[in-house]
Amino acid sequence: MADPETDDDALSWAGDEQEIARPTRPEAAVAPSRVTGAPTLVALGILGGIALLEALGWMRSVLSATLEATLEPGSGALATVAFAVNLLGRVAAVAAPVLWFVLAAWRIRTPSRRFAWLALGAVLLLPWPALMGLL
Amino acid sequence: MTVVAEPPRARPGLRLAIALAFLLLFLWELLGAVSNLLAWAGFAAVLHRQLSAFAWLVLGGGVVVPIAAFVLAVLLTRRRTSGTLALVLVVAYAASQALTLSLLAFFQVGIGVR
Numbered sequence: 418m419a420d421p422e423t424d425d426d427a428l429s430w431a432g433d434e435q436e437i438a439r440p441t442r443p444e445a446a447v448a449p450s451r452v453t454g455a456p457t458l459v460a461l462g463i464l465g466g467i468a469l470l471e472a473l474g475w476m477r478s479v480l481s482a483t484l485e486a487t488l489e490p491g492s493g494a495l496a497t498v499a500f501a502v503n504l505l506g507r508v509a510a511v512a513a514p515v516l517w518f519v520l521a522a523w524r525i526r527t528p529s530r531r532f533a534w535l536a537l538g539a540v541l542l543l544p545w546p547a548l549m550g551l552l
Numbered sequence: 553m554t555v556v557a558e559p560p561r562a563r564p565g566l567r568l569a570i571a572l573a574f575l576l577l578f579l580w581e582l583l584g585a586v587s588n589l590l591a592w593a594g595f596a597a598v599l600h601r602q603l604s605a606f607a608w609l610v611l612g613g614g615v616v617v618p619i620a621a622f623v624l625a626v627l628l629t630r631r632r633t634s635g636t637l638a639l640v641l642v643v644a645y646a647a648s649q650a651l652t653l654s655l656l657a658f659f660q661v662g663i664g665v666r
Binding site: 475478479483484487490504505506507509510512513514516517520524538541542543544545546549 | 583649651653657660
């Protein structure tokens, strides 16, 4: 019999059973997904720390003169809305590593997939503007 | 007697509303990337030059990132609840913004701003 978790297309999300009915498998009632041993906690701590450092890097990036110069408040209602949406984007960029970490650590059940997504986020969301400013 | 609980209903209308709301944000980001690409291509044309492969790669990447982020978020959550869809779209939007800023920084280095 196939592993009940492998037939999901990409991710296994916690809490999704509440809204959309899915086929039930009696053997899958107790999923070995929330294993929180010491190595798992250490790995989560390291990746969480990386996410926090990346968020700090993004904070430094968006406050740098070269990126700050690309965000100007204009005059008029449309320009104000555009500025607000662009500002929201900058705030989102700063929060991105932490949001990615929280979503992956909290909602993905399968440990291997969880850590694959966490590692992907850590690599993908490196704060290149700050890193290139330092180099 | 066996009591079978009625499965809760999916809410496609809510999913559509969430996807459309986020689509506006992604489209705004896409508009910025396209206008950036056109502006630099126009600037190069004024100078009777062409954009380098690096510039096409970086500016084109800025166009691809918001499209890919939105499509991936919707595809990955197509069988999930609307709450999960909203959470994934928030993260996809944030990641898309971060990647766009990274590409902008690469471009600035490429043209010698930094």
